[in-house]
Amino acid sequence: MANSSAAASSGTLLRPNLSDTTPINSRRSSPQQLSFLHSSSSYNNLLPLKFQLKPISNHASGSHAVVNVLKTAVDTADISFSRNRNVDSAVSIPKPTILVSEKLGEAGLELLRSFGNVDCSYDLSPEDLCKKISLCDALIVRSGTKVTRQVFEAAKGRLKVVGRAGVGIDNVDLQAATEFGCLVVNAPTANTIAAAEHGIALLCSMARNVSQADASMKAGQWQRSKYVGVSLVGKTLAVMGFGKVGSEVARRAKGLGMHVIAHDPYAPADRARAIGVELVSFDQAISTADFISLHMPLTPTTSKIFNDDTFAKMKKGVRVINVARGGVIDEDALLRALDAGKVAQAALDVFCVEPPPKDSKLVQHENVTVTPHLGASTKEAQEGVAVEIAEAVVGALKGELSATAVNAPMVPAEVLSELAPYVVLAEKLGRLAVQLVAGGSGIQSVKVVYRSARDPDNLDTRLLRAMITKGLIEPISSSFVNLVNADFTAKQKGLRISEERVVVDSSPENPVDSILVQISNVQSRFASALSENGNISIEGKVKYGVPHLTQVGSLGTDVSLEGNLILCCQVDQPGMIGRVGNILGESNVNVNFMSVGRTVKKSKAIMAIGVDEEPDKDTLKRIGEVPAIEEFVFLDL
Ligand SMILES: NC(=O)C1=CN([C@@H]2O[C@H](COP(=O)(O)OP(=O)(O)OC[C@H]3O[C@@H](n4cnc5c(N)ncnc54)[C@H](O)[C@@H]3O)[C@@H](O)[C@H]2O)C=CC1
Numbered sequence: 001m002a003n004s005s006a007a008a009s010s011g012t013l014l015r016p017n018l019s020d021t022t023p024i025n026s027r028r029s030s031p032q033q034l035s036f037l038h039s040s041s042s043y044n045n046l047l048p049l050k051f052q053l054k055p056i057s058n059h060a061s062g063s064h065a066v067v068n069v070l071k072t073a074v075d076t077a078d079i080s081f082s083r084n085r086n087v088d089s090a091v092s093i094p095k096p097t098i099l100v101s102e103k104l105g106e107a108g109l110e111l112l113r114s115f116g117n118v119d120c121s122y123d124l125s126p127e128d129l130c131k132k133i134s135l136c137d138a139l140i141v142r143s144g145t146k147v148t149r150q151v152f153e154a155a156k157g158r159l160k161v162v163g164r165a166g167v168g169i170d171n172v173d174l175q176a177a178t179e180f181g182c183l184v185v186n187a188p189t190a191n192t193i194a195a196a197e198h199g200i201a202l203l204c205s206m207a208r209n210v211s212q213a214d215a216s217m218k219a220g221q222w223q224r225s226k227y228v229g230v231s232l233v234g235k236t237l238a239v240m241g242f243g244k245v246g247s248e249v250a251r252r253a254k255g256l257g258m259h260v261i262a263h264d265p266y267a268p269a270d271r272a273r274a275i276g277v278e279l280v281s282f283d284q285a286i287s288t289a290d291f292i293s294l295h296m297p298l299t300p301t302t303s304k305i306f307n308d309d310t311f312a313k314m315k316k317g318v319r320v321i322n323v324a325r326g327g328v329i330d331e332d333a334l335l336r337a338l339d340a341g342k343v344a345q346a347a348l349d350v351f352c353v354e355p356p357p358k359d360s361k362l363v364q365h366e367n368v369t370v371t372p373h374l375g376a377s378t379k380e381a382q383e384g385v386a387v388e389i390a391e392a393v394v395g396a397l398k399g400e401l402s403a404t405a406v407n408a409p410m411v412p413a414e415v416l417s418e419l420a421p422y423v424v425l426a427e428k429l430g431r432l433a434v435q436l437v438a439g440g441s442g443i444q445s446v447k448v449v450y451r452s453a454r455d456p457d458n459l460d461t462r463l464l465r466a467m468i469t470k471g472l473i474e475p476i477s478s479s480f481v482n483l484v485n486a487d488f489t490a491k492q493k494g495l496r497i498s499e500e501r502v503v504v505d506s507s508p509e510n511p512v513d514s515i516l517v518q519i520s521n522v523q524s525r526f527a528s529a530l531s532e533n534g535n536i537s538i539e540g541k542v543k544y545g546v547p548h549l550t551q552v553g554s555l556g557t558d559v560s561l562e563g564n565l566i567l568c569c570q571v572d573q574p575g576m577i578g579r580v581g582n583i584l585g586e587s588n589v590n591v592n593f594m595s596v597g598r599t600v601k602k603s604k605a606i607m608a609i610g611v612d613e614e615p616d617k618d619t620l621k622r623i624g625e626v627p628a629i630e631e632f633v634f635l636d637l
């Protein structure tokens, strides 16, 4: 399985095992390789290309293979990957399967159903989730489903996107998702107001003992003096985490006449000032507040950030509201602080373990108001979140990059559309470069030079780098590489990719003038690919929307990167094109391009021949036997 082997090969060098007679695409047509195609291409690729999936055999049987017939998201061109043209275009495209494991608003479900097969299976046990997941392309969860490493492992490479219908993604193992190349998206905006309103509801209810008084009356009592509350006006509220929810809570608390301060190491002071909130240090916030409302995410840094030490620094009689995550509080410490009267009251919507144990002393505590994680639970928020996550998941399944990606760079649509042909070029250069490395050479260091008329700050190369990495790694390993896991996979394989941007005097209309890929400290199976400094060196450009190879080693060429490629180094003499062309013609191999480049007349020349089909061994042997040909290599694009 592609991804587990990536992890297993941790620390090993990326070592091509290529020979002239067993080119890469002969391996690709093996059954194993077909299933690898399924996991490495198609809509799962999460690249700025819309991949149409075409099953070769019955999808439902599970023994299917899919091939990417590419269309660019921007409809610029039917760019490359022509090797897949032989797929039966009459076969229908299988719909992706989307597992929804928790209740989701109807509008979102409708949107999902218009795109894929939707399986709403609520309350799955972890074991049942693992069983189901290998049949799913996407999973949509709320806070109740733990998307663990085991889930990604059990997915066997099929799960392409996890959608979190809400904000907090602490229930998703992001590291595992990234390692497995699975995109995680969330719905960060639609429940902000609901969560803020719930925070305010808990604040008011706690201050006036609403839930305790309600329970007492329902138990037949009338206890007016027992439930005397405290007023909010003029009191200081510390908002811990001044993000979307925190700032909405602050705004509402100001309306209640409270003095609001906030702590957030990353929030801009002017945003706080704009709503009349002062940003202060953590200690200042907790030591001066009468009420403390928590709105930071649960991360390793914020885990149990409210503990014995921090409660000790608070004012006696402080009141704490938590609509963020249970894990930011050490619940035992809170219990101690409540029992000691340090914390007068707490209002909790979230808990370390959800649901908390029935006999939880915290839940039972008379000074604690609890709700079962209801912050986002309004009709409006749930409809909004459902649509927001459905759009993000469908977009991701279509191969679009998401604006709410949590574990991948967010690439703006304009950048994406402009870079589309360069993305194809980048992958092809990576594929070509790695095939030029002699078998057994360990690749450690790759340098990419982007020549562009643009200011270096104005050129986002993350996508290009990811595609070069994909091109370098995929042909020689079983790893599946996409934008999500490219950097991780390169690191795992000990591959250092450095980038350089050179400003050139050409049209700034084009984001990139040329891309040069250099692999250093390796031997080449095609010596002419070595530049003067001994590195394998190839350069490409996009011409009329089509990727072209423009330089091999120190020799110029110009061949469109379509189909496959034969590179020959020969003595520059007449008749060479005809002789090689004849050999290919006799074997029914269609030549789609030829280009000859040389340094000095009648000296060495390089001939690049684009071929639609892969020549058989005998044909390649005959080419090698042409006396003037010094070396040649067949490359699978
Ligand atoms: N109870 C519920 O149903 C809901 C709970 N939430 C929780 O609320 C959290 C906040 O949600 P949003 O405001 O939408 O997210 P957000 O990302 O807009 O805001 C989080 C803020 O916390 C800040 N922060 C990070 N580390 C911090 C630290 N150590 N100390 C102080 N501030 C820190 C960040 O800089 C950011 O400004 C979510 O992570 C989620 O866990 C969100 C919605 C509903």
Ligand SMILES: O=C(O)C(=O)COP(=O)(O)O
Binding pocket: 142, 143, 144, 165, 166, 167, 168, 169, 191, 373, 374, 375, 376, 377
């Ligand atoms: O959005 C969040 O972070 C929430 O906590 C909401 O959780 P839920 O979707 O209601 O399980």
